[in-house]
Amino acid sequence: MTNLDIRDIELIDTLVRTNNISVTAELLGLSQPSVSIRIAKLRKHFADPLFVRTSEGMQPTPKITSLLPAIHAVINLFSEIEEGDVKFDPKTSSRVFRIGMTNTGQIVVIAKLKNALNMLAPNIRLEVVELTANSPMQLERGEIDIVMGFTKIMGPGFYQQKLFSEHYVCLVRSNHPRIKNSLSIEQFIKEDHVSVKSSGTAHWLLEKAIDDAGVTRKIALWVPSFLGLAEIVRTTDLLALAPIHLARILCRDKSVRSLDIPIQIPSYDVKQYWHERYHQESGNIWLRKIIANTMQNE
Structure with a gap:
């Protein structure tokens, strides 16, 4: 290998993000052996291992880490050339858009968004x-295009747009032996709860409101995400607090139902965020518009 091309740069960038050769191959539309062969050639070209297998997957060496700013600059340049204001066409583009979101967002948003994209841009792909x-x-680096959720970590240099309002409700199994059609404050305090401690959510807002009300929940179980919450509530007597949009999905099979929480919990806004570097980039503009049109009616 005497010269690098954009496919080599994309391979390095994707493997840095995924730490997995199989996933990298799938995202790039290549076979796993092809990726392995390409990596071997890159190792020879740079005279460096580049990636080392660890307990956390394929981790980049310091050589790759030092090259990342240049790699991102090259990818951004090619993206601007290929998907520029004049050339970007959602009907023909096969661009991969990358969206940062919580596991809650994956449940609530992704299926709706993908269905909308399939109708308008059948070749567009998403990576969450x-x-x-x-x-x-x-x-800022262009490694992801949009962030969606409720977060306070965005500082200067970022745009934001409200998508929908959210509030918490209480989930309980439909045949709960003690809780029927409403939830009293006494039941809320007496019953055991499962608590979801997930980053990038309004968990801290929820906990503050409960503390401000002078209420102490009996937490019997802590879990790191909402992904298994429905099964936990469905098969135990535990109560769970969840955002209303997620609750509507979890309650579809009628084995779980949602009730109003007997204390005042503030609502909050779910937004999409993007960096000012990509505010005028046509692909990013298009994606933001599709997300807003899809979710603002929620």
């Missing part, structure tokens, strides 16, 4: 990444 403390830096 977790909303973390690094998300602002990823937006």
Whole structure:
């Protein structure tokens, strides 16, 4: 290998983000052996291992880490050339848009958004990444296009747009032996709860409101996400607090129902965020518009 091309740059960038050769191959539309062969050639070109297998997947060496700013600059340049204001066409583009969001957002938003994209831009693909403390830096670098959720980590240099309002309700199994059609403050305090401690959510807002009300919940179980919450509530007597849009999905099969919380919990806004570097980029503008049109009627 005497020269690098954009496919090599994209491979390095994708493997840095995924830490997994199989996932990298799938995202790039390549076979796993092809990716492995390409990595071997890149290792020879740079005279460096580039990626080392660890307990947390394929981790980049310091050589790759030092090259990341240049790699991102090259990818952004090619993206601007290929998907510029004149050339970007959602009907023909096969661009991969990357969206940062919580697991709640994945349940509530992604299916609706993908269905909307399928009708308007059948070749557009999505990659969802977790909303973390690094998300602002990823937006600035162009590693992700949009962040969606309720977050306070965005500082100067970021735009935001409200998508919908959210508030918490209480989930309980439909055949709960003690709770029927409403939830009293006495029941709320007496019953055991499962608590979801998920980053990038309004969990802190919820806890503050409960503390301000002078109420102490009996937490019997803590979980890191909402992904298994429906099964927990469905098969136990535990109560769970969840955002209303998520609750509507979890209650669809009627084995779980939602009730008003007997204390005042503030509502909050779910927004989309993007960096000012990409405010005028036509692909980003288009995606923001689709997200807003899809979710603002919620």
